[in-house]
Amino acid sequence: MPSLDIIGDDKLTLPGGEVVRFAHLDYAASAPCVRAAADAVAELLPRYGSVHRGTGVRSQASTIAYELARDVVAEFVGAGPDHSVIFTRNTTDALNLLARALPPGTTTVQFDGEHHANLLPWPNPLRLPAPGSPNTAVAALDEALRRLTGPAVFTVTGASNVTGELWPVRRLADVAHAHGVRVVVDAAQLAPHRPVDLTELGADYLAFSGHKLYAPFGAGVLAGRTDWLDAAAPYLAGGGASVAVGDRPGELSWATGPARHEGGTPNLLGAVALAAVCSALITADRAALHEHEQHLLGRLRDGLTAVPEATEVSVFGPDQPRVGIVSLHLRGHDPAEVAQRLSREHGIGVRAGQFCAHPLVRRLTGAATTGACGTAATGLLRASFGLGSTAEDVDRFVTGLAEVLRT
Ligand SMILES: Cc1ncc(COP(=O)(O)O)c(C=O)c1O
Numbered sequence: 001m002p003s004l005d006i007i008g009d010d011k012l013t014l015p016g017g018e019v020v021r022f023a024h025l026d027y028a029a030s031a032p033c034v035r036a037a038a039d040a041v042a043e044l045l046p047r048y049g050s051v052h053r054g055t056g057v058r059s060q061a062s063t064i065a066y067e068l069a070r071d072v073v074a075e076f077v078g079a080g081p082d083h084s085v086i087f088t089r090n091t092t093d094a095l096n097l098l099a100r101a102l103p104p105g106t107t108t109v110q111f112d113g114e115h116h117a118n119l120l121p122w123p124n125p126l127r128l129p130a131p132g133s134p135n136t137a138v139a140a141l142d143e144a145l146r147r148l149t150g151p152a153v154f155t156v157t158g159a160s161n162v163t164g165e166l167w168p169v170r171r172l173a174d175v176a177h178a179h180g181v182r183v184v185v186d187a188a189q190l191a192p193h194r195p196v197d198l199t200e201l202g203a204d205y206l207a208f209s210g211h212k213l214y215a216p217f218g219a220g221v222l223a224g225r226t227d228w229l230d231a232a233a234p235y236l237a238g239g240g241a242s243v244a245v246g247d248r249p250g251e252l253s254w255a256t257g258p259a260r261h262e263g264g265t266p267n268l269l270g271a272v273a274l275a276a277v278c279s280a281l282i283t284a285d286r287a288a289l290h291e292h293e294q295h296l297l298g299r300l301r302d303g304l305t306a307v308p309e310a311t312e313v314s315v316f317g318p319d320q321p322r323v324g325i326v327s328l329h330l331r332g333h334d335p336a337e338v339a340q341r342l343s344r345e346h347g348i349g350v351r352a353g354q355f356c357a358h359p360l361v362r363r364l365t366g367a368a369t370t371g372a373c374g375t376a377a378t379g380l381l382r383a384s385f386g387l388g389s390t391a392e393d394v395d396r397f398v399t400g401l402a403e404v405l406r407t
Pocket of ligand 1: 028029090091092093115117118157159160161186188189209211
């Protein structure tokens, strides 16, 4: 049975001499690796070979492993016969791939609450201000699509990387589809916390990253409807993407299906590790995982009521369902400095800054400045967690934060 236990248990010695377990509260950036992924890599490493290339047993076994990984991911996202699963480097890569595969002249409708990965790659963007409630979001999208002429696509995050809030994806998708508009879901923060079924979400395309889903870095997924993908120019021109190349430039035929966009030697280990986590999640008791995470979230938010200098930010309000991500506005304190002190003095890893979501963080903090990704002086402090997080991690964060803010 593939295990969702987190591997590694770092011990740290604090300046006072106390030895503590590192409290990793930065899952939203990159989650720690689970046993299922590590085991899958360890098993394949001693016997891997080229994928889709050779006739030797290593090559054949690797090709089978790679395609089986694709099948598992297809099951994870509920892909059907009209869908493709493409292995990419990460969510950013997946969304860039899709952005280049849009039919010419497509307008991309989006809210400005997106991570830059889902804000910047799209051609012809129509950017709507992040709404104050799910109902307003649905109405704003309906209104925008009503006014729009010509082909469009709508792209939205499943869960905010800043506030953890779930966007009303299904309702938005229903509105988009009523206007004949396809829907892209950036599931980078949703997939680690909630099931991501294309049909249930109402998504035509889904993108997510292995390194946020308890697998190692370097593999991501774009899953969705094949027709646009097969009609588009290959994302990475080269071997694997081409099936026949003539003597003269331009004399060639491109592959269809995932191979069209997976030019070059694929990241077999990354795909297999990612699929191993998907497989473990498919059979896991998701309700129990959800309950554990929500318990920690409640404990964190309760604890923070005793830290009035820190205010949780939110797009839709405190009652909107959310995943294990909380960002705090610290009045009168530099979040980067607070994050550094939490690490040094308390053995806690959190993130400070604007989390590659500058327009949203500016809106939430009322700031007027811009800054480099994650390094701006005006920003937030973010704690995020998931599998392997404990009540002790949460309590230590709350106590440590209170102490840092008061000394
Ligand atoms: C919501 C969201 N989308 C996209 C990304 C980009 O993911 P990656 O850096 O793995 O491409 C992130 C990363 O933090 C994210 O939180």
